[in-house]
Amino acid sequence: MISLLWAVVYILLAPVIGGLVAGIDRKVTAHMQGRVGPSIFQPFYDVGKLFEKEGAVVNETQRFYVISYFVFAIFAGALFFAGGNLLLVVFALTLAEVFLVLGAYTANSPYSHIGAERELIQIMAYEPMLLLAAVGMYVATNSFNVSDIAGFPTLLVLLLPGVFLGFVYILTIKLRKSPFDISTSHHAHQEIVKGVMTEFSGPNLGFIEVAHWYEVILMLGFVFLFFAASWILGIIAIIIVYLLELAIDNTNARVKWQLAMKSSWAVALILGAGNIAILYFLGRI
Amino acid sequence: MVYLKKSPWIIHYDASSCNGCDIEILACLTPMYDVERFGIINTGNPKHADIFVVTGTVNEQNKYVIKNIYDQMPDPKVVVAIGICATSGGIFRECYNVAGGIDTTIPVDVYVPGCAALPESIIDGIVKALGILEEKRTAMMSGVPREQPAPAVTGEKPVGVQQ
Numbered sequence: 354m355i356s357l358l359w360a361v362v363y364i365l366l367a368p369v370i371g372g373l374v375a376g377i378d379r380k381v382t383a384h385m386q387g388r389v390g391p392s393i394f395q396p397f398y399d400v401g402k403l404f405e406k407e408g409a410v411v412n413e414t415q416r417f418y419v420i421s422y423f424v425f426a427i428f429a430g431a432l433f434f435a436g437g438n439l440l441l442v443v444f445a446l447t448l449a450e451v452f453l454v455l456g457a458y459t460a461n462s463p464y465s466h467i468g469a470e471r472e473l474i475q476i477m478a479y480e481p482m483l484l485l486a487a488v489g490m491y492v493a494t495n496s497f498n499v500s501d502i503a504g505f506p507t508l509l510v511l512l513l514p515g516v517f518l519g520f521v522y523i524l525t526i527k528l529r530k531s532p533f534d535i536s537t538s539h540h541a542h543q544e545i546v547k548g549v550m551t552e553f554s555g556p557n558l559g560f561i562e563v564a565h566w567y568e569v570i571l572m573l574g575f576v577f578l579f580f581a582a583s584w585i586l587g588i589i590a591i592i593i594v595y596l597l598e599l600a601i602d603n604t605n606a607r608v609k610w611q612l613a614m615k616s617s618w619a620v621a622l623i624l625g626a627g628n629i630a631i632l633y634f635l636g637r638i
Numbered sequence: 639m640v641y642l643k644k645s646p647w648i649i650h651y652d653a654s655s656c657n658g659c660d661i662e663i664l665a666c667l668t669p670m671y672d673v674e675r676f677g678i679i680n681t682g683n684p685k686h687a688d689i690f691v692v693t694g695t696v697n698e699q700n701k702y703v704i705k706n707i708y709d710q711m712p713d714p715k716v717v718v719a720i721g722i723c724a725t726s727g728g729i730f731r732e733c734y735n736v737a738g739g740i741d742t743t744i745p746v747d748v749y750v751p752g753c754a755a756l757p758e759s760i761i762d763g764i765v766k767a768l769g770i771l772e773e774k775r776t777a778m779m780s781g782v783p784r785e786q787p788a789p790a791v792t793g794e795k796p797v798g799v800q801q
Binding site: 379383386387388389390391392395397398399400401402405406407408409542547550551552553554555558 | 640641642644645669672674675676677679680681682683685686688712713714775778
């Protein structure tokens with residue numbers, strides 16, 4: 354019953370908090386660049402505007418894929434906050450992303466196709482580390498259930514420091530931040546990296562934006578899980594990690610997709626798998 | 639609630655401009671003027687844009703490009719002609735390759751003259767366009783049909799467009 358309540362709270366509050374996070378993000382970014390920047394409610398205005406626009410679609414299938422992306426992004430997050438199976442959360446999230454890629458592929462536009470391909474590369478880059486984060490938590494707590502992991506008495510980050518660092522590394526990809534914003538970016542509106550969003554307009558783009566907020570909150574929830582034994586530490590960790598991502602975003606140029614891919618797999622292998630292997634063998638002694 | 643005025647995304651097209659006005663438009667995005675304070679974002683995609691900002695004169699080759707970009711923008715949308723070339727053709731008006739200002743091709747809502755137009759007057763023009771954007775949205779909601787096709791392409795004068 355309580356777990357269902359958490360899922361409902363997530364579904365209702367995640368867009369609000371996600372939008373505010375995006376607004377604070379834009380404000381802090383503007384200050385880092387010596388600008389005043391928009392109001393912190395600007396993301397809500399943007400999405401509100403997108404829903405006021407004409408619903409022009411390239412084809413009807415596109416709308417189905419956009420709604421599917423939206424629904425599965427919410428499903429993944431709701432499952433996470435309801436204390437469900439972490440592996441299922443990861444897979445549902447991947448399915449949501451795949452719907453976004455399919456939506457971009459339905460349009461017969463080269464920019465959209467390049468964006469979709471680059472989005473697939475991003476999924477390939479972050480997926481191993483995301484799975485290893487779930488596996489690492491299993492090795493540490495003997496359960497894939499978020500409710501058990503959150504109730505684990507010791508700080509997971511002490512057992513899984515490598516996995517945590519690897520997760521923060523791929524978080525840059527999930528939050529669409531430089532240097533890994535290779536399929537679409539919050540800043541570069543004129544470049545090819547607007548890619549995957551090219552063919553979405555009006556309400557469709559609004560749904561994608563809100564789904565992205567849901568994803569961001571889910572990812573920040575993931576960060577919290579590493580510190581779940583202490584609420585205060587968890588919230589401090591989320592704030593520090595997000596500010597760190599912002600600093601990285603504003604001080605780094607975009608890398609080529611080859612480097613994004615190779616480095617995230619290297620990080621997943623060395624930090625993620627290495628940490629889990631050590632933990633596993635220590636557990637056997 | 640009306641959010642249209644709080645989040646105008648623009649697309650900028652350089653129709654054979656000398657780059658003077660283009661640089662002034664980009665100057666609006668710099669920390670000096672920082673139009674993102676008003677939620678204005680320079681998108682590179684007509685499908686995301688609300689305001690079509692054009693600089694330079696229309697010639698026989700790019701009028702189809704302008705028409706194409708205009709048609710791809712979802713309603714409601716407004717067009718702002720920046721600089722004297724875009725408003726009337728300027729000193730290039732009589733050239734053999736020039737069709738004239740932007741209003742010979744697509745309906746223009748706001749004219750911002752100047753050579754080059756000042757960033758302050760560009761921002762003024764965009765803000766003026768926001769009011770028209772709002773009117774167009776009200777018209778769209780009440781079911782008024784879309785604007786007439788552009789004259790240069792159909793050979794007719796636009797209807798219901800301020801000249």
